[in-house]
Amino acid sequence: MWRDALLVAGKDLRIELRSRVALWQVLPVAVLFLVLYAFALGPVRSTLASAAPGLFWLAVLFSTVLATQRSFAIESGEGTRDGLRASGIDPAGVFLGKAAAVAAELAVLQVVLWVAMSLLFGVHVHTVWLAVVASVLATIGLAAAGTLYGALSAGLRVRETLLPLLVLPVLAPVLLAASRAWAGALSGPLSDGVSWLRVLGPFAAAYVVVGIVLYGPLLEAG
Amino acid sequence: MDPVVRLRGAVALIGRFPALSGADLAVLPGEVVSVVGANGAGKTTLLRVLAGLTPVRSGEAVVLGVDLRQDAPAVRRRVGLLGHAPSLYDELTARENVSFALRAAGLGTERVERSLARVGIGGRLASTRAGALSAGQRRRVALATLVGRAPELWLLDEPHASLDTGARDLVADLITEATAQGAAVVFTSHEPEAALAMSDRQADMAGGRVTELRPGARGPRLTTVEGDSHVA
Numbered sequence: 001m002w003r004d005a006l007l008v009a010g011k012d013l014r015i016e017l018r019s020r021v022a023l024w025q026v027l028p029v030a031v032l033f034l035v036l037y038a039f040a041l042g043p044v045r046s047t048l049a050s051a052a053p054g055l056f057w058l059a060v061l062f063s064t065v066l067a068t069q070r071s072f073a074i075e076s077g078e079g080t081r082d083g084l085r086a087s088g089i090d091p092a093g094v095f096l097g098k099a100a101a102v103a104a105e106l107a108v109l110q111v112v113l114w115v116a117m118s119l120l121f122g123v124h125v126h127t128v129w130l131a132v133v134a135s136v137l138a139t140i141g142l143a144a145a146g147t148l149y150g151a152l153s154a155g156l157r158v159r160e161t162l163l164p165l166l167v168l169p170v171l172a173p174v175l176l177a178a179s180r181a182w183a184g185a186l187s188g189p190l191s192d193g194v195s196w197l198r199v200l201g202p203f204a205a206a207y208v209v210v211g212i213v214l215y216g217p218l219l220e221a222g
Numbered sequence: 223m224d225p226v227v228r229l230r231g232a233v234a235l236i237g238r239f240p241a242l243s244g245a246d247l248a249v250l251p252g253e254v255v256s257v258v259g260a261n262g263a264g265k266t267t268l269l270r271v272l273a274g275l276t277p278v279r280s281g282e283a284v285v286l287g288v289d290l291r292q293d294a295p296a297v298r299r300r301v302g303l304l305g306h307a308p309s310l311y312d313e314l315t316a317r318e319n320v321s322f323a324l325r326a327a328g329l330g331t332e333r334v335e336r337s338l339a340r341v342g343i344g345g346r347l348a349s350t351r352a353g354a355l356s357a358g359q360r361r362r363v364a365l366a367t368l369v370g371r372a373p374e375l376w377l378l379d380e381p382h383a384s385l386d387t388g389a390r391d392l393v394a395d396l397i398t399e400a401t402a403q404g405a406a407v408v409f410t411s412h413e414p415e416a417a418l419a420m421s422d423r424q425a426d427m428a429g430g431r432v433t434e435l436r437p438g439a440r441g442p443r444l445t446t447v448e449g450d451s452h453v454a
Binding site: 004007011014015018019074080082083084085086087088089216220 | 270273274275277295298299301303305309310311313314318322323325326327328351
């Protein structure tokens with residue numbers, strides 16, 4: 001399973017580096033999202049700073065949908081989806097590999113978004129470890145849930161519109177918990193921020209386990 | 223001799239449409255069977271069923287000793303399917319595509335160069351992205367993955383499509399080499415006479431069934447599969 005996961009993740013990331021869809025489309029959309037919100041909220045720094053964690057994770061959330069759609073678009077080429085099934089790769093390995101590739105893209109995106117937000121909103125992280133742990137857990141949860149629901153909608157003609165409809169409500173707990181944890185890491189009470197890790201951790205673990213178990217049947221059904 | 227393929231009354235659906243509606247077919251090790259018929263006769267579905275990609279709803283379907291109704295995924299690593307559309311990633315090079323397919327099958331990458339060379343994809347072409355290759359070259363790369371994997375059952379969906387004369391000879395040579403190593407080959411074709419010349423037997427399909435089996439030009443022989451006599 002782990003060997004297959006590495007193989008699939010390496011393949012997806014290599015394709016992404018070559019096509020540069022994440023670089024030229026997903027990343028600019030996420031940054032644009034922040035800029036537009038900054039315009040909408042006005043120039044008052046305190047307003048921007050208080051909204052910053054929520055906006056940051058909202059941008060990451062929408063980017064997750066785009067990155068997941070792209071991950072499955074790779075397999076929608078002529079025969080490639082069948083090729084993946086026919087290859088004999090462990091479906092759990094496919095799930096972990098695709099989720100890991102999406103997670104790696106989201107991690108890079110978060111670094112860039114964080115720099116953009118620091119410049120635009122003038123906010124700084126006071127408790128770095130909390131922000132990092134929250135990001136890692138949230139990213140695993142987003143990538144795992146996104147990949148699972150991506151597989152669910154991959155075989156359908158309406159997948160582009162169906163995926164956000166399916167996945168955004170499911171990811172709402174991550175948005176809430178990651179935003180609160182980051183609020184704690186930025187300026188709020190540390191204990192409040194830490195307590196939200198108790199939502200992010202189980203969410204990530206649950207979707208990784210569910211994905212490992214259910215990805216095979218979903219791939220067959222698609 | 224146990225058959226590589228044994229279908230009896232196999233039914234498979236595409237959506238709600240019965241693309242296979244009671245197909246019967248037996249294929250022995252080392253045998254080449256061509257499948258001909260009009261569009262929509264069920265040829266491609268037959269290959270997908272044998273590859274374990276399309277589920278069998280009823281009837282008997284055993285490939286390489288594995289009951290497809292029980293455990294279709296178990297047969298996939300032992301079967302090689304060249305689909306109508308080669309399963310290649312456009313952004314990866316020919317070499318990377320073959321390497322991925324071999325590693326996915328649990329094989330080492332030492333066969334990559336040899337496989338590519340065998341199908342005439344070498345040098346600069348091997349380092350060219352699949353998306354930049356012609357349809358015929360893409361088909362050659364897909365064939366290279368089969369050469370590298372050396373499956374026990376080759377399933378070729380219109381293997382001559384998009385290929386020039388030289389590549390058609392290559393397909394014939396690869397089939398000969400595969401069967402010499404004991405593999406069986408089932409391929410579909412829209413050219414019955416040319417296919418007959420490459421086959422031990424030829425199956426006519428219509429309406430999702432095998433309607434006729436005739437001896438091919440590779441040389442008829444009489445075989446017995448679990449009590450059923452087949453002219454092969």
